[in-house]
Amino acid sequence: MNKLAVTIGNLTLKNPILTASGTFGYGNEYAPYFDVSALGGLISKTITLNPRAGNAFPRIAETPSGMLNSIGLANVGIDAFISEKMPYLRSLDTVNIVNVAGFTIDEYTEVVQRLEDVDGIDGYEVNISCPNVKEGGVAFGSNPNITAKITANLRTITTRCLIMKLTPNVTRISDIARAAADAGADSVSLINTLVGMAIDVRTRRPKLATITGGLSGPAIKPVAIARVYEVAQAISLPIIGIGGIMNADDVLEFMMAGATAVQVGTANFIDPDVCMTIINDLHSYCEREAIQSVGAVIGSMIM
Amino acid sequence: MNKLAVTIGNLTLKNPILTASGTFGYGNEYAPYFDVSALGGLISKTITLNPRAGNAFPRIAETPSGMLNSIGLANVGIDAFISEKMPYLRSLDTVNIVNVAGFTIDEYTEVVQRLEDVDGIDGYEVNISCPNVKEGGVAFGSNPNITAKITANLRTITTRCLIMKLTPNVTRISDIARAAADAGADSVSLINTLVGMAIDVRTRRPKLATITGGLSGPAIKPVAIARVYEVAQAISLPIIGIGGIMNADDVLEFMMAGATAVQVGTANFIDPDVCMTIINDLHSYCEREAIQSVGAVIGSMIM
Amino acid sequence: MKKTIPTDSSIHTGEVLFNKEVAPGICRMRIFHDEIARTSLPGQFINIRVSNNMEPFWRRPFSIHATHADEHWFDILYRVIGIGTQKLAFVKSGEIINFVGPLGNHFIADPAITKTSLLVGGGLGIAPMVILAHYLIQRNIHPIVFYGVRSQSELCSLPDLQALTSDIYIATEDGSVGQTGYITESVDAFLRQQTQYNELNIYACGPNPMLDRLGQIAELYHVPCQVSLETLMGCGIGACLGCGMKTRNSEKPYVYVCKEGPVFQAGEIDFSE
Amino acid sequence: MKKTIPTDSSIHTGEVLFNKEVAPGICRMRIFHDEIARTSLPGQFINIRVSNNMEPFWRRPFSIHATHADEHWFDILYRVIGIGTQKLAFVKSGEIINFVGPLGNHFIADPAITKTSLLVGGGLGIAPMVILAHYLIQRNIHPIVFYGVRSQSELCSLPDLQALTSDIYIATEDGSVGQTGYITESVDAFLRQQTQYNELNIYACGPNPMLDRLGQIAELYHVPCQVSLETLMGCGIGACLGCGMKTRNSEKPYVYVCKEGPVFQAGEIDFSE
């Protein structure tokens, strides 16, 4: 038996390590650095109906123990995704989760509808939490009613694993999680980035062309752990933890707080093989601690 | 003319550097390290009607570029504050702002009422944003109506400078800021800490006895800058920026984003004379850049 | 306990004269600093900025281990356990170190009522005992050292102690030298053999369970016992309220170790948590 | 421009053979690494993890400056400007450095159509020109170097260049050596004197305004011009989409410098922003 296997909805992941959307391209970028098929699953860059060039530059800035980004959902669009990116993703021996977004409620349905006919997709992660677009994005994800509506719409058209990706930029994330759970989601993933901003005091210009952007990296890990813990108390769906994971200890911290799986984001930029290192270290951890299944770690925080 | 002077309501601060409540004790703790009277103003640890021992230990944890705390408003209570702490504070040649909190709406009024008779107090900072207490705190500060109510109540009983301290743990902080502004506040200060959490993966125990706590330090600076900028677009009151300030550049960043003054918090723990260093560096900055008044920096971000 | 007025603390920089491993994973660092060398008292500590950046974010506290006023230096003795002490271990002689101190209260000695003191150090708890023994001798109090470690290899600064007293008891958990077992039991055995207790007292530093047990032993023999505590410290100067220990006094349920301590009467503290 | 297939990139570690200041605030580091020494192409870069901790958080990109396949080393040349390069400057020989590479595409040379190349380096933009000159000579293309700096003291690696070509033009902004003014004007003057342009091309690296101006000059004389760009880089491997430059092609408004570059035809890029 595989000690690292975990279950999200109808999916079995061979280990709890997924890649966070927007930080792992369409997978092939990382092929030189490790065997991408070793991942528990791969979540690709958010796909929208139309190709998007993304926001103006500069789009990224370094911050204490983290970074800001305002990529603005730059992506090849659904057609090119299906024709150019899916063949590689399909060739991988890992769970393939496609992250999707729309700028209207109906667009979400449209995108997923298009993908339903495409082979080799195991699930969808629904981005209702992007802080870097004017319409949709975080505006949808901070409203429980819209969250429920999008979730319910998608549930009617797909039996594939449905993961709603939540924003931390709300007063009570568990309200949104509950809305997603009640509307039929299989899982929620959290957190997307925190709204943040930085100014270059020499030039007096914002470090991002869009002024504000999304904060990621270790700086946000304590916020992410708190949100995962909050949601774990509120709903019984499996939770996918995201935010600032750099190593296996961080993964264990998320799992102890209640996450069933995790996503590694910004860390991929620093060490392109970090996911492989983490998977190996999780194996060693289970050996060392004589843990039969990593599932035993989920929610195992002692009070 | 003093180049560093700024105005908040009816107060003139000789420079924009205030100390953040809960990080500077009652001032005397720092007397060995620099002349505390050099501060623009001193904001003391939150005072409540009754003395409070605070939460169980551990109450603090180190995090990437920051820390968590769950002190829980430990304080000597208003009587001891007036008899034991005010004499020292009164002796200082700086603006003395007392941070207050209550566990009911009326308690805020009661605390301020008691302080109205006390000489040597220049203003109040009203803590409606503490994440570490069960009643009041962030629950009040995330509700615009309660924020308005507390503000309006206090406005009727004091002409002293009234500063409402806001939490970032809300969907839209500008809604809360507007409620405070409309109800008669002289200023808003932001941000209080972000809700965060950490687990020691060796022991599987939360690093704080209260499980969650408040995240502070440089890690949260990008979030704080974004919130100050958001509020500066929404209201016309002077804003006091707080969050992760370690040096004069950080102060300038907050001011460029729209803050009139700032508070230095966690940095005092690392370098107990950091406020003095910052004030000196701001002087040098104004000299070097030939700035006649630091007020020119406020909101001076170039787009 | 009697309140003591700590020496004025400041932010200092000092040159590292040496920084070397003195036992596996344990280092001793000598810092050139006249003021600390002259004015610090046994039990006080300094709070070191071990890096210029944010890793680690907080300063790190260390007891003053030994001082030499004439040669203007003082030492710390530390175990390398995490990121902060790892970085500290990399500091080379000649480099400049930034620290706040001297901080905290100190062990109190009253020659009028004490003739002999038992200095009990568990592991790195030996750190404040060298400066303390020196201090006691100057005040005509005879120090008897009880030093407990897991194994012989961990013993540090024995020559320093031997230069100050010939009464040194050692216990090791693995029996590699001295008594086998906990040092607290050596203290117990010692006290049991005494015929009178009124001119004795105990000073101790080490893990909480050791201090707890020692407090019980001290109570049994009605011997005053001062203990030096360690907690996480966010600031070291009484501002963050992060360094509390539970007391047995419901009127004042917590003491703050950095400012009200690190030295307390054993009986004040509730070690049960 | 013609698409090039970059060499396979990996995460590597290599020993630092030396790391020394070669001009005020400019250092040259030699790293022992057979694979990079043998396989990297002119214009490619490596992305260095300059610290083990989070300051700085990102890696830092540097062009490959020179390689020596037989001796298994390659060099980078860098200016100390911020926290990352400051930390890099502290690395001692014998230490191990972690980097990803070789990254990016590279300058393209086609001996069938080019006989002479103008290699234009502004400031640290000289970095890729040493490896490039070497590469061209191997392909029977004659390199003429144009090297612009603010002042004579900033000139680096002249002996390396002189070993490869005797045609070196220098311009300094302060006139301390060579032509006074911008190097682009030296290029312009040189081109103006030519009688035919069809076997010429230009390779350039330096500040954007220099590249912009050079692109205009190249266009004027109808000489192909490849430029190597610098932007902030979050990942260096095409994943973060943070390293874009505006293009003149509305169909594809941005190019990503780390993956699609760093080398582009000057005409592709919109330097107006």
Ligand SMILES: Cc1cc2nc3c(=O)[nH]c(=O)nc-3n(C[C@H](O)[C@H](O)[C@H](O)COP(=O)(O)OP(=O)(O)OC[C@H]3O[C@@H](n4cnc5c(N)ncnc54)[C@H](O)[C@@H]3O)c2cc1C
């Ligand atoms: C007043 C005082 C005096 C001290 N004197 C000495 C001394 O003379 N010599 C010496 O070696 N150490 C001493 N210590 C302890 C020393 O400060 C810690 O070992 C050090 O801070 C660890 O830093 P680190 O970054 O290496 O470890 P970290 O990476 O911070 O921690 C590693 C592990 O040790 C635990 N830990 C960290 N600090 C403490 C602490 N203070 N108490 C208990 N557990 C802790 C952490 O929870 C973690 O599990 C003293 C502490 C105090 C409060």
Ligand SMILES: Cc1cc2nc3c(=O)[nH]c(=O)nc-3n(C[C@H](O)[C@H](O)[C@H](O)COP(=O)(O)OP(=O)(O)OC[C@H]3O[C@@H](n4cnc5c(N)ncnc54)[C@H](O)[C@@H]3O)c2cc1C
């Ligand atoms: C493909 C590529 C190749 C490069 N090759 C070399 C080289 O061979 N030699 C060399 O000295 N430098 C080179 N650079 C630039 C080098 O990467 C930066 O100077 C370095 O990252 C600065 O790091 P720092 O931490 O010292 O400065 P920081 O503290 O990060 O920055 C200091 C200041 O410089 C600015 N800055 C930082 N990085 C860049 C950048 N890439 N472009 C423009 N401005 C920047 C910042 O905005 C800031 O104002 C190259 C860059 C790229 C993208």
Ligand SMILES: Cc1cc2nc3c(=O)[nH]c(=O)nc-3n(C[C@H](O)[C@H](O)[C@H](O)COP(=O)(O)O)c2cc1C
């Ligand atoms: C450069 C960058 C681009 C991102 N793009 C997306 C995206 O397209 N869709 C999405 O759902 N999240 C996106 N994210 C958010 C991440 O998936 C993740 O939620 C966040 O970065 C927190 O995780 P981390 O701290 O491990 O990076 C992006 C993050 C970064 C840094």
Ligand SMILES: Cc1cc2nc3c(=O)[nH]c(=O)nc-3n(C[C@H](O)[C@H](O)[C@H](O)COP(=O)(O)O)c2cc1C
């Ligand atoms: C240990 C600690 C205690 C605090 N106590 C209080 C408090 O009593 N009242 C309050 O309004 N804010 C309190 N704060 C929040 C700070 O005033 C400030 O808003 C926050 O720390 C962000 O600023 P910083 O990043 O500069 O620390 C506390 C923060 C810390 C770290």
Ligand code: FES
């Ligand atoms: S360590 Fe901050 S109060 Fe003691």
Ligand code: FES
């Ligand atoms: S630096 Fe990340 S895509 Fe180029």
